Amino acid sequence: MSLAEKPGSAEPWRDPNAEPFLRIEKLTKRFGDFVALDEVSLSIYRGELFALLGGSGSGKSTLLRCLAGFLEPDAGRIVLDGQDMAGVAPYARPVNMMFQSYALFPHMTVAQNIGFGLKQEGAARGVIRDRVAEMLAMVKMEGFGDRKPAALSGGQRARVALARALAKRPKLLLLDEPLSALDKNLRESTQFELINIQERTGTTFVIVTHDQEEAMTMATRLAVMDRGTLAQVGTPSEVYEFPNSRFTAEFLGTANILEGVVEGVDAEGVRIGSSELDFDILAEPAASKPLGSRVFVALRPERMRIERVAPGTPLGDNRLVGRVRDIGYYGDFFLYYVVLENGKDVRVSQPNLRRRTERPVDWEDTVAVTWDRQASMVLPE
Amino acid sequence: MTPALRRRLVLALPWAWMALFFVVPFAFVLTIAFAEPAEGLPPYAPLLRWSGEATAVLQLNLANFQLLLDDPYYLDAYLRSLRVAAISATLCLLIGYPMALAIARAPEHRRNLLLMLVILPFWTSFLLRVTAWIGILQDQGWLNGALLALGLIDQPIPLLYTDVAMYIGITYCYLPFMVLPLYATLSKLDPSLLEAAEDLGAPPWRAFLQVTLPLSLPGIVAGFLLVFIPAVGEFVIPELLGGPGAQLIGRVLWTEFFQNRDWPLASALAIVLLAALVAPIALFQWRAGR
Numbered sequence: 001m002s003l004a005e006k007p008g009s010a011e012p013w014r015d016p017n018a019e020p021f022l023r024i025e026k027l028t029k030r031f032g033d034f035v036a037l038d039e040v041s042l043s044i045y046r047g048e049l050f051a052l053l054g055g056s057g058s059g060k061s062t063l064l065r066c067l068a069g070f071l072e073p074d075a076g077r078i079v080l081d082g083q084d085m086a087g088v089a090p091y092a093r094p095v096n097m098m099f100q101s102y103a104l105f106p107h108m109t110v111a112q113n114i115g116f117g118l119k120q121e122g123a124a125r126g127v128i129r130d131r132v133a134e135m136l137a138m139v140k141m142e143g144f145g146d147r148k149p150a151a152l153s154g155g156q157r158a159r160v161a162l163a164r165a166l167a168k169r170p171k172l173l174l175l176d177e178p179l180s181a182l183d184k185n186l187r188e189s190t191q192f193e194l195i196n197i198q199e200r201t202g203t204t205f206v207i208v209t210h211d212q213e214e215a216m217t218m219a220t221r222l223a224v225m226d227r228g229t230l231a232q233v234g235t236p237s238e239v240y241e242f243p244n245s246r247f248t249a250e251f252l253g254t255a256n257i258l259e260g261v262v263e264g265v266d267a268e269g270v271r272i273g274s275s276e277l278d279f280d281i282l283a284e285p286a287a288s289k290p291l292g293s294r295v296f297v298a299l300r301p302e303r304m305r306i307e308r309v310a311p312g313t314p315l316g317d318n319r320l321v322g323r324v325r326d327i328g329y330y331g332d333f334f335l336y337y338v339v340l341e342n343g344k345d346v347r348v349s350q351p352n353l354r355r356r357t358e359r360p361v362d363w364e365d366t367v368a369v370t371w372d373r374q375a376s377m378v379l380p381e
Numbered sequence: 382m383t384p385a386l387r388r389r390l391v392l393a394l395p396w397a398w399m400a401l402f403f404v405v406p407f408a409f410v411l412t413i414a415f416a417e418p419a420e421g422l423p424p425y426a427p428l429l430r431w432s433g434e435a436t437a438v439l440q441l442n443l444a445n446f447q448l449l450l451d452d453p454y455y456l457d458a459y460l461r462s463l464r465v466a467a468i469s470a471t472l473c474l475l476i477g478y479p480m481a482l483a484i485a486r487a488p489e490h491r492r493n494l495l496l497m498l499v500i501l502p503f504w505t506s507f508l509l510r511v512t513a514w515i516g517i518l519q520d521q522g523w524l525n526g527a528l529l530a531l532g533l534i535d536q537p538i539p540l541l542y543t544d545v546a547m548y549i550g551i552t553y554c555y556l557p558f559m560v561l562p563l564y565a566t567l568s569k570l571d572p573s574l575l576e577a578a579e580d581l582g583a584p585p586w587r588a589f590l591q592v593t594l595p596l597s598l599p600g601i602v603a604g605f606l607l608v609f610i611p612a613v614g615e616f617v618i619p620e621l622l623g624g625p626g627a628q629l630i631g632r633v634l635w636t637e638f639f640q641n642r643d644w645p646l647a648s649a650l651a652i653v654l655l656a657a658l659v660a661p662i663a664l665f666q667w668r669a670g671r
Contacts, residue, residue, distance in 0.1 A: 068576075068580060070576060070579075089579075089584070090576070090579045090580050091579045091580070091581075091582045091583055091584050092582075095580075096580055096581065097576075097577070097580045099573050099576070099577055100573075101571065101573055103571065103573040103574050103576065103577035104577075105574060105577070105578075105592060106596070107595050107596055116578070116581050116583075116591075117581035117582050120581060120582035120583045120587065121582060164581070168581070168582065
């Protein structure tokens with residue numbers, strides 16, 4: 001669930017007249033022969049919590065460092081709140097960053113760390129003190145002002161890093177894998193706290209992460225990056241439910257990929273013939289692709305059902321038959337690995353609804369895997 | 382063998398080393414410092430003397446220390462030596478800090494080469510390197526020759542046997558002792574700390590003053606002490622390059638020991654020097670440890 005998709009929340013990216021707060025135009029950055037960013041264009045709106053999601057080498061960190069000013073792009077523009085950032089040094093940008101390692105100054109107290117940015121501006125002592133107290137209260141760290149970073153836990157350091165980055169009221173806050181150093185439970189609670197703080201301050205956040213759960217739960221919108229380009233940009237649910245390519249379908253969540261050719265389009269839906277499976281896949285009409293075109297069909301494990309059948313049961317439309325090779329027990333759900341007759345693996349997950357019941361499906365069972373036509377996500381090859 | 386016994390055996394070696402090569406010689410020097418000079422070999426009287434039957438008299442002679450305090454000649458030598466060492470260590474710091482910073486920020490594959498270049502002079506004899514400076518600094522030397530050839534001066538500048546030559550020599554010889562500990566602290570510095578400082582509005586020079594400099598303080602202290610302590614007692618470099626007028630404690634010690642054969646006085650000089658160096662360092666460590 002994403003807080004950003006609460007009913008009634010503004011979605012400026014749907015408004016064609018809305019002025020983007022941060023405009024990235026055809027940004028290119030090369031390191032020698034390696035193209036880290038390839039003409040990336042992106043608009044981010046005021047108050048958004050935008051996530052850049054991608055594997056290592058996808059260019060997400062390069063983009064973040066260009067925004068911070070640590071890297072000068074080879075081509076393209078960054079315009080923040082109407083101001084072109086070209087040639088503006090990091091220390092002169094209205095942009096602050098929460099570092100992956102937090103980068104807290106070890107020789108300064110928590111209060112001195114948080115006040116560092118204001119001190120550089122030449123703010124009066126009293127102003128700094130009040131703002132530091134305010135920031136400490138915001139991250140629930142009152143009473144820790146005199147401690148050194150070494151005397152803090154990982155979660156506390158993350159809070160101090162956030163407070164320090166927000167103390168100067170930046171127009172844009174960059175977060176580089178902000179929670180990757182925390183353990184799972186702490187990470188989840190901190191995620192929601194981060195969202196609350198973002199909503200309260202109204203600051204525009206751009207967060208870089210390789211953790212898809214983090215991106216999905218936190219972001220208003222996200223961009224999936226692949227080899228220096230944006231593979232897809234949209235709200236978490238848009239990208240998850242309507243991936244535009246095999247790459248995003250497999251990167252965000254898991255997907256079973258079937259290959260086929262569009263054989264028929266009618267009012268009922270799209271019929272896709274699959275040579276590798278010897279049956280037809282049905283999809284909704286909205287997913288229409290030109291007749292005869294080769295497509296991938298992506299299927300989410302949680303959108304498929306599994307039931308035990310007698311061996312020799314025939315295949316049908318949207319109905320696969322196979323043998324259970326493995327069962328993964330995750331506590332909240334089971335993940336079944338089903339081997340089809342042609343050797344292909346299909347993953348199906350089923351919620352663990354009842355406690356202490358016998359598993360309806362067991363190892364080596366012959367099973368049928370079925371799904372509704374609206375679960376078929378048709379993607380161009 | 383139990384682990385505890387093994388640990389004790391391993392520790393015994395450095396302890397034995399310290400005892401044999403520091404504590405025992407120090408005890409000798411301390412003993413001689415309290416003795417009276419005498420003719421013969423060794424040239425001092427024993428502290429314990431037998432008076433009559435079964436009665437030993439321990440006679441501590443404080444006259445050596447008294448003389449050091451009374452005669453301004455010795456006090457001057459101490460103060461001059463401390464000043465020379467302090468100036469030399471400061472010169473090393475001013476030259477060594479940018480060097481260490483440059484090496485620490487160099488691309489990783491080039492760092493080892495640069496460090497190697499810093500250590501390389503150690504591969505030739507210390508005396509040879511100091512003597513080479515005579516060739517460079519003397520009136521017909523390379524430096525004056527070059528300046529004359531360029532027409533910058535009409536006649537050679539007297540450099541050799543001056544304080545300038547001495548400072549050049551000491552700074553040159555002790556520079557690696559400054560660069561290495563500085564490099565050790567600077568190379569461990571997390572580069573994202575500097576990025577954070579810049580990100581928060583500090584231009585590079587302020588980021589240096591507020592982040593790099595304070596965090597490299599342990600390296601500065603270590604380098605300063607490594608240069609300062611041996612430079613106080615330095616004998617060879619002032620002797621070969623320095624002027625005849627400057628009486629440093631190293632030369633005074635030498636004179637008392639080898640020319641005047643006053644071992645007790647020379648020992649007292651060494652003890653006072655040691656005390657003068659150890660006391661402030663111990664105080665510093667005690668304060669840093671709190």
